Amino acid sequence: MDRTTIKALLGLYREGEPDARFEEAKQAAENDPELAAWWAQERALDQAIARHLQAAPVPRDLRARRLRTSVNESSTTHALGRPWLYAAAALVTLALLFGLSRSAFQEKPLFANYRDEMVSFVKLTPSLELESNNLPQIRSFLTSANAPADAQIPPEVAKLNPIGCRVLRFRGEDVTLICFKREDGRLAHIFAVKRSMFLHGAAKPEYAAAGDWMTASWTNGDYNYLLAVQGDRAAAEQLLRDS
Amino acid sequence: MSEAATDEGVSEIDQEELVERYYQPLYHFGLSLSRNEADASDLVQQTFYKWAAKGHQLRDVSKVKTWLFTTLYRAFISRKRMDERFVASDENPELIEPLQVQPAVVEALDGATVLQALSRLEERYRAPVTLFYLQQHSYREIAEILEIPVGTVMSRLSRGKSELRTILTVSAERSQTKIVPMTRKENRG
Numbered sequence: 001m002d003r004t005t006i007k008a009l010l011g012l013y014r015e016g017e018p019d020a021r022f023e024e025a026k027q028a029a030e031n032d033p034e035l036a037a038w039w040a041q042e043r044a045l046d047q048a049i050a051r052h053l054q055a056a057p058v059p060r061d062l063r064a065r066r067l068r069t070s071v072n073e074s075s076t077t078h079a080l081g082r083p084w085l086y087a088a089a090a091l092v093t094l095a096l097l098f099g100l101s102r103s104a105f106q107e108k109p110l111f112a113n114y115r116d117e118m119v120s121f122v123k124l125t126p127s128l129e130l131e132s133n134n135l136p137q138i139r140s141f142l143t144s145a146n147a148p149a150d151a152q153i154p155p156e157v158a159k160l161n162p163i164g165c166r167v168l169r170f171r172g173e174d175v176t177l178i179c180f181k182r183e184d185g186r187l188a189h190i191f192a193v194k195r196s197m198f199l200h201g202a203a204k205p206e207y208a209a210a211g212d213w214m215t216a217s218w219t220n221g222d223y224n225y226l227l228a229v230q231g232d233r234a235a236a237e238q239l240l241r242d243s
Numbered sequence: 244m245s246e247a248a249t250d251e252g253v254s255e256i257d258q259e260e261l262v263e264r265y266y267q268p269l270y271h272f273g274l275s276l277s278r279n280e281a282d283a284s285d286l287v288q289q290t291f292y293k294w295a296a297k298g299h300q301l302r303d304v305s306k307v308k309t310w311l312f313t314t315l316y317r318a319f320i321s322r323k324r325m326d327e328r329f330v331a332s333d334e335n336p337e338l339i340e341p342l343q344v345q346p347a348v349v350e351a352l353d354g355a356t357v358l359q360a361l362s363r364l365e366e367r368y369r370a371p372v373t374l375f376y377l378q379q380h381s382y383r384e385i386a387e388i389l390e391i392p393v394g395t396v397m398s399r400l401s402r403g404k405s406e407l408r409t410i411l412t413v414s415a416e417r418s419q420t421k422i423v424p425m426t427r428k429e430n431r432g
Contacts (some may be wrong), residue, residue, distance in 0.1 A: 011404060012401060045349045053358070054378070059284050060266050062270060123354075176351075
């Protein structure tokens with residue numbers, strides 16, 4: 001087996017796969033420090049890609065929409081004498097009702113992961129569930145969605161024009177996202193999530209860069225807040241100066 | 244997952260757990276295939292609807308996961324009217340050495356970059372590469388989902404991963420030199 005083939009196989013290596021060539025390639029790497037270093041780097045990249053893909057936010061209403069469709073379509077296209085269909089719908093309803101409670105027993109997630117996921121989400125120009133320039137209307141929508149609606153918007157951010165909102169999910173919790181238009185035409189994103197989600201939490205804003213984005217996070221009342229803006233720290237500080 | 248095979252198939256699978264376990268990876272698979280949140284959600288809805296309607300016909304409980312992903316993939320294929328999976332003549336079965344990616348590229352990765360890079364893969368590579376990174380399936384299961392031989396899965400993975408690395412490297416270079424601001428809209432914060 002030549003070196004190119006070994007690297008090709010290592011690039012596809014997975015524990016437990018039956019192809020005997022994988023083990024041969026693995027042994028070659030174990031006996032070749034240079035190859036082992038190359039493989040370690042390769043796996044680090046694969047792990048990072050997998051982590052980011054699996055953390056991509058899922059629309060909050062996905063399960064509810066699926067349930068509606070399932071029940072409606074079942075009743076119109078299938079015989080009524082199939083009780084298992086209703087049982088399935090009932091069980092999915094249970095999933096909707098009790099799915100959230102599971103997170104309470106899980107280990108608290110890292111705030112850094114939350115921050116990274118939220119920033120990566122707004123980088124993708126997310127569609128908004130409600131487009132509105134009216135903050136009370138946005139709060140009303142969030143209330144009806146049972147999402148954090150009474151978020152304390154920093155005064156300088158509140159002076160900006162809101163453009164809409166969306167509810168995201170993070171580790172089983174609803175996250176409110178409200179977007180505002182800045183004077184330079186770019187956006188400022190405010191996220192609010194239950195404070196109890198994280199061990200992390202300080203009243204004063206803590207700043208952290210995420211690529212060419214700047215974030216600030218703080219806690220106030222029941223919520224943990226995250227501000228994300230494209231730009232440097234000054235851009236974020238400007239929006240929080242009277243907070 | 245608590246489940247039981249019966250003469251009538253797998254109707255006793257814990258539906259709640261099934262939903263909890265698979266709706267997110269199914270969505271991520273659908274998102275990567277369709278490159279669109281709404282379409283991905285629809286694909287997941289369609290998949291679970293088919294499960295509610297036909298899942299009881301499944302005899303082998305160990306196939307539930309593969310069944311769900313296969314159903315979603317077929318729904319996507321059907322929507323795209325894509326028939327390239329049946330064309331094997333242009334397949335090069337050889338595996339290729341992955342392009343080396345610098346550690347700085349790995350460190351700079353984020354969710355947006357990964358999803359954008361996956362969305363720019365050729366379609367024939369996007370499905371196996373996404374399934375590979377979802378880490379839910381063996382190569383044999385990926386082959387079943389995509390209805391192609393295991394050897395084809397591996398060659399597509401080999402080339403797809405290499406293509407993905409090229410995309411990530413080029414994106415990182417552009418980002419560092421500020422020549423091209425990715426595909427971000429100007430009015431996004």
